[in-house]
Amino acid sequence: MPDSSPLLSLNNITVRYLNHTLFTNLSFHINKGEHWALVGESGSGKTSLLQTIAGKNNVVGGSIQHYYYQEYLRQNPLHGEVFTHHNLIAEVSQKHNFRNLSSNASEFYYQQRYHASDSEDAPTVESYLSAIEAPEVPQAYWNYDRAISTFKLEGLLDKQLIKLSNGETKRLLLAAAVLKHPLLLLLDNPLTGLDVETRAAFNLILSEITKSGITIVMATSPTELPDTITHVAVLRKGKMVHRLSKGEFTPALVALAPVFLPDQEELQALLSVNNIPAFDTIVQMDDVSIKYGNKLVLDNINWQVKQGEHWALLGHNGAGKTTLLSLISGDNPQSYAKKIILFDRKRGSGETIWDIKKKIGFVSPELYQYFPYNNTCLQVIESGICDTLGLIKQSAPQYAATALRWMHLLEIEQEADKLLKDVSASTQRLCLLARALIKNPPLLILDEPCQGLDQHQQEQFKQLLDAICRNSKTTLVYVTHYQQEIPKCVTKVLRLANGKVVA
Template identity: 45%
Template sequence: MDPLLSLQNATVKSLDKTIFVDLDFEWKKGQHWAIIGPSGTEQTAFLDTLMGKTILSKGILEKPFAKAYQDEKTENGEINSFRDLIASVSQDYQFRNKSNLQNFYYQQRFNSMESEDTATVGDYLEGIEVKLEGPWDKEKTMVLMRLTALRGKSLIKLSNGETRRLTIASALMKNPRLLFLDQPMTGLDIASRRDFGFILQEIIASGTHVIMSANPNEIPECITHLAVLKNKKIDELLENTKELGLLSGINRSLEFDWELLKNLLKDKPDASFQTIVDLKAVTITYGDKVILDKVGWTIAPGDRWVLKGDNGAGKSTLLSLLLGENPQAYANDIWLFGRKRGTGESIWDIKKHVGFVAPELSRYFPRNQTCLKVVLSGLFDTMGLFKKVNGEEESLARVWLELFNLSNIGQVMFHQISVENQRFVLLARAMIKMPALLILDEASQGLDAQQSLLFRNTIDQICAYTSISMIFVSHYEEAIPKAFTKILHLENGRVI
């Protein structure tokens, strides 16, 4: 088999840190790889290295798959790069409005007026720059990724899973020779994850070679080879998924200092509320589309709810009502923390009682915000810290970072840290004010198996020590903490 890419005796650096030493890897024609290991950060860095996004202080990265293409382009006097032949889907994706002047803000999706300055799914795919001819055009890609029905939908109104499908579609439209997928199944509901193996088979059958980072229990059958990262290098190479049982040390339980957590939680939330949430036949529509249909839901103090439903079922819209961010709340009978919406309360009166963790929040903090500032911003319910804090507040934030073993990144910019560290920084931000209601919307999405288990155990510990009411959203049954005993299941906007 002809080689496509190879790393030889590579020492790799990123942000002045050595992340791999003596790294060797060869990707040959006909091979489709999954990269697994105890660290999601290392998996991402490995893919970045193959794409030439990291610094090799030693060793070489060879790209024979691109030689003929680059030779031809160079001979014709055309500017070229091996990256013309690759496409990638990362965990950090951003869309911009039509004017291309600003990133979206989180609440924007709930304001219908804002959608006028936002491209639709069809518009976005139409604007993808395609340099290579191949089998994947806009229409075929939309059918494969189940986007046809979403053609006219505004980007800011897409669910998490719909956005993930769109990013894969936009990469596929470039007809890449090599496709890099970083945890591609995060954010996908059960049906979409089940279909992903068939989607990947069609992509491979079209002539594209695939490499993906993944959790060991989510590797499609069409993947032919596995590489296990450990101790800054490839620890094992396997030729098929059946050999996964031979692996050791990938899933090991970790713990934080639970006594420190218990001490942090000693100031319990205000328990004077008789009811945390009371929704009475709530209906939300956008144009002719009914998003929520007569939804009733009561959350009492200490309740732990799982909110279930496929992508597009209405979960995000329902949560937007509880976060005080959906203007249609005033047209419904909604009570939050003992007070009816529309009786003179401000959005800040609601937010001071709510802690919120969601992966997409990571994209909305200003680039100049350190991790310490992000945690402190939870005291003011703002996307970043814009007020002077006192010594007691800063000390409290530092203790939360210490709990999650993140003391060393307090002054590091939030956007520069790993996905897994971002999740725990956001959890610290939500918990620093000891909310009466904690909403965890796919909060452990993108974490590897080890970190996901640690996140789940942490939430169970918080449940054991407090009476905080909680809502947990996840498409993964194994991610749901044991303390969650109630379920609200949405289907097409209705409670089933």
């Protein structure tokens, strides 16, 4: 139970980032023994508040008192070391910042995992965890072996970071965070990308973290509050509108805009910009197996997708879904040697990777992770027409106009001229969804497309996707760990487990 002594206090703070005011006169207090969930619609300020606590934003008014740091110094006198409250905070953000071995300044890039020489330049899980620098804590609860066991990383130690699945990466980042021996752990939507089994175990993991003496503040969905959470703060447009115990909280306190059917006339007009050509077979795989070294990732896959079919691709983290999709999208060079037909044509019969990509609209957690930031939101969406990661040539007025129309359908047109790096994570994800939709491709591959979206945005997108599939010959492959995210148009399921088809 909380002992009412203060741990962290934000006192009437005004916070700015670049030329934006994020918070004005905001106050937020955490006592010992309290563990807080931050909830609210997308863009309400949850991530910004976590980043402010972490010291990443400019506090221009008010003050922040780190009482836990002051107490730590009283108990652990330091001798001339440079040691601040930042050393006692650990974060797990929605994006990682992994670096290659050959140059610590070289970030990973999209498709790196499929290129043998470049993927070998990435650290392994074992080397990454072993290199973590942390304050010396006598008889610390968290050590290397306990973190490996708790986060189920035993089978991943020799795996390069670039080859981890989205969920495996999240488990690694949580392990790395506790190995820093923080007193305050900041988690930004930590359940995102975790499969059903891992989410179920997450309650126990968080309880173990808090019992070890770490205070948790996490941004999360209002419908996913871990057992160890004691209090909930509801944010709305940069203001904290409710602060209450978890027992007093109800998800109805998070105000969400109503969901409307998309403008059918406008959608039909956009779908007619590029007519989908007729195909018989969109995807056919015959006895396809993929190995990385001695690791069998896909085992004897047989799958056929006909034009106009709508599939859900399901499976646990590391089941092989991402590798399977890479064989379709053209990103995996091993596809040339396999019995694969794409768009009625055998793979490796003379087509280029661009011949394949122009027929596919694609979004995935990896694309979100590695997409370059130096374009405006409008340019990011327009780049989907030429299948590049960002707009690398001058904008075409007619394409920009089409991009803006898709932004309107996704309710983000007001962000058109902002740089991708300066908008919320949910807006970034919606931009990548619009980028996948803009050319009205024959095949949509949507890998966890609702990650980071609030309930309103998820429902609005599902309505749009159902309307697209209802009014066109679009073929859909949809990946998710959440049953409720699957749109109504989906009628077929391929389920993978450990690289094999199980349903």
